[in-house]
Amino acid sequence: MNQRVRPPPKGPKDRKIASWTQDPEGVRRDILAVARTEFAEKGLSGARVDEIAAKTSNSKRMIYYYFGDKEGLYRAVLEEAYARIRTFERSLDLGTLAPREAIARLTAFTFDYHADNPDFVRLVMIENIHHARHLATSSQIGSLNLSAIAMIGEIYERGLAEGVFREGLDPIDIHLTISALSFYNVSNRASIRQVFGHDMAAPDARARRCASAVDTLLRMVCR
Known part of the structure; x- marks a missing residue:
């Protein structure tokens, strides 16, 4: 009897890709919400894109894809x-x-x-x-x-x-x-x-x- 083969469980990277492809505006809003707090607390020079990426569960590369660079995000x-x-x-x-x-x-x-x-x-x-x-x-x-x-x-x-x-x-x-x-x-x-x-x-x-x-x-x- 044939058994159905289940796909392997999705890891964090797969979930990020799925979120980006299924709800790009949601990802953008999530990045902006975290970035707003970071910039408000630390200023343009003090805020770090690495920290914003970590707090949004998105990659630094993804942030640059949406906003170009740190000043574009700001x-x-x-x-x-x-x-x-x-x-x-x-x-x-x-x-x-x-x-x-x-x-x-x-x-x-x-x-x-x-x-x-x-x-x-x-x-x-x-x-x-x-x-x-x-x-x-x-x-x-x-x-x-x-x-x-x-x-x-x-x-x-x-x-x-x-x-x-x-x-x-x-x-x-x-x-x-x-x-x-x-x-x-x-x-x-x-x-x-x-x-x-x-x-x-x-x-x-x-x-x-x-x-x-x-x-x-x-x-x-x-x-």
């Missing part, structure tokens, strides 16, 4: 980080809200997003150390972030038309104020705690700062 991490916050912003459906409510909700969301995603803040800080040269070579960053200004511009124009917002403001200035209020609360946590003994990440302190950020924005844009 650029992709930045693009993914900006794409993520812009995607969440669009999900707020601010066009259905009155202008005052919309700008307040956007400010509160931005504040909370930064507080909940300190890796994003660290990546932006690191890229500023490099004078934004990786953002400058990205084909995606410009269009991604222009959508944020367009969103604020639409809210602002509605507010002007309804007579609730004051004239003479530039949407980029509104965006910069929202970003500054949100960014500082994360970027300076350690120094503020050391100098003043104040924990900006404590729930009550965070809630007060978020409310203050919303109030500041409304005072800036409203009549």
